[in-house]
Amino acid sequence: MSESTLHHLHGAASRRAGAPADSLVRRLTRMNLLVLSVTMLLTFALLATATWFVARTRQIQGAELSAQLLANSIAPMMVFADREAANGELAAFSRRSDLQQLQVQTLRGAVFAQWRAGGADTAAAALAAPPGMGTYAAVAAHTTTSANALEVWVPVRLKGELVGLLVLRESLQSLHRSVLLLSGIGALLIGAAIWIAARGLRVVQRRALAPLVELSDLAERVALEHDYGRRATVYRADEVGRLTERFNDMLKRIEIWQADLHQQLEQEQEAGQQFQQMAHQDSLTGLPNRLFFQGELQRSLALAAQTGELMALMFIDLDNFKTVNDLHGHEAGDAVLCEVARRMSGVLRARDVLCRLGGDEFALILPVLPDQAAAEQLALRLIEAVREPLHVGAILMPIGATVGLAFCPLDARDASSLLKASDQAMYAAKRAGKNTFRRVQHAQHD
Numbered sequence: 001m002s003e004s005t006l007h008h009l010h011g012a013a014s015r016r017a018g019a020p021a022d023s024l025v026r027r028l029t030r031m032n033l034l035v036l037s038v039t040m041l042l043t044f045a046l047l048a049t050a051t052w053f054v055a056r057t058r059q060i061q062g063a064e065l066s067a068q069l070l071a072n073s074i075a076p077m078m079v080f081a082d083r084e085a086a087n088g089e090l091a092a093f094s095r096r097s098d099l100q101q102l103q104v105q106t107l108r109g110a111v112f113a114q115w116r117a118g119g120a121d122t123a124a125a126a127l128a129a130p131p132g133m134g135t136y137a138a139v140a141a142h143t144t145t146s147a148n149a150l151e152v153w154v155p156v157r158l159k160g161e162l163v164g165l166l167v168l169r170e171s172l173q174s175l176h177r178s179v180l181l182l183s184g185i186g187a188l189l190i191g192a193a194i195w196i197a198a199r200g201l202r203v204v205q206r207r208a209l210a211p212l213v214e215l216s217d218l219a220e221r222v223a224l225e226h227d228y229g230r231r232a233t234v235y236r237a238d239e240v241g242r243l244t245e246r247f248n249d250m251l252k253r254i255e256i257w258q259a260d261l262h263q264q265l266e267q268e269q270e271a272g273q274q275f276q277q278m279a280h281q282d283s284l285t286g287l288p289n290r291l292f293f294q295g296e297l298q299r300s301l302a303l304a305a306q307t308g309e310l311m312a313l314m315f316i317d318l319d320n321f322k323t324v325n326d327l328h329g330h331e332a333g334d335a336v337l338c339e340v341a342r343r344m345s346g347v348l349r350a351r352d353v354l355c356r357l358g359g360d361e362f363a364l365i366l367p368v369l370p371d372q373a374a375a376e377q378l379a380l381r382l383i384e385a386v387r388e389p390l391h392v393g394a395i396l397m398p399i400g401a402t403v404g405l406a407f408c409p410l411d412a413r414d415a416s417s418l419l420k421a422s423d424q425a426m427y428a429a430k431r432a433g434k435n436t437f438r439r440v441q442h443a444q445h446d
Ligand SMILES: Nc1nc2c(ncn2[C@@H]2O[C@H](COP(=O)(O)OP(=O)(O)OP(=O)(O)O)[C@@H](O)[C@H]2O)c(=O)[nH]1
Pocket: 284, 317, 318, 319, 320, 321, 322, 323, 325, 329, 330, 331, 332, 333, 334, 337, 358, 359, 360, 430
């Protein structure tokens, strides 16, 4: 796994420990809230507009009806030119809320009677009739509206005959205020509803998405710990439940593959180790072979050079081995080789390495020697061990061992020189009568 992938996974795991920066629950809650808010606001705007429109229409209808009633009751007063009674009638009528002005005009356009909110000047100028009022003969009721007020013009008739005009002006501001107040209350209610919905949605969605979040956490843990033995819980038989089942199947398959792979790897490692062992082991005696000896000698020499310790190499050649083979057969010779190897191994120190170089030749590496005498004593013990009566079946084998000894750094410092020196020493020992040992300077002197 690459470092960046690990980093990403660790980051994901640490986010899991706290609240995730942008979790699925939060995102879904936000999206739901957005849709809910837009829907509520649109509905509210439509409702507020409809309410305003209905209230305005009702106010206009009310004003038109009031103006018509007032015109009916004012008509006789106009015929009798009773201004005082007309003004009194207008003042009595003025209790209607939002009323700004009432004006009765004669057919010539002069003000006959008038009432204005707040006791304003009753002698104000006559209001101009709107163009839609019609001609004198076919004058009809007419209503105009502006942003803040409405104006109702009605003909004043007595027994069907037109005697004047009545104007009623009303403010639309309290209507607007009511609609605004309603909008404010509505906005507050919408805010509260959204707040409650946010909390409710989060709880509901957290509960609904819990299996998915759990599955995601498990996937992260599996990726981090490579533990494919984990399984996710299937809570429901819905899409998430099916996804969880498939995820578990996948984990199971990976687990089986991993186990197979592990087993295969172990077998390969074992085979490799066996091969390695076979390549470095003498199959007859079980001792390390020549190949191993070469590497081990290099390693021991390097260590000796590093530490300055004394080390030695013994070259061991069996005596009369050919005779054993010739007289008692190859199998007897093999048995002798095995027994000699066992005996020699029995007298060694733990760190000494005995190898079979081939035929009846052995080499012994002696690292970290206290002095030369220690190696010489060991050579004597080896010779003694081999010389002990050796029987194959009931037959005594005439076997012995001759040893050549060379020291590093005294006699040589590199592997081939040390091997050559010990070999020469061994031949010197053979010449000296076998069953004995010699070291290099002895070889040179003999
Ligand atoms: N049985 C057996 N014999 C082997 C094996 N490898 C080599 N030989 C024989 O070992 C003998 C070695 O002979 P030498 O070392 O020359 O003769 P030797 O009698 O030991 O002579 P000296 O060293 O002078 O005493 C030969 O006869 C080889 O055929 C083996 O694995 N098994």
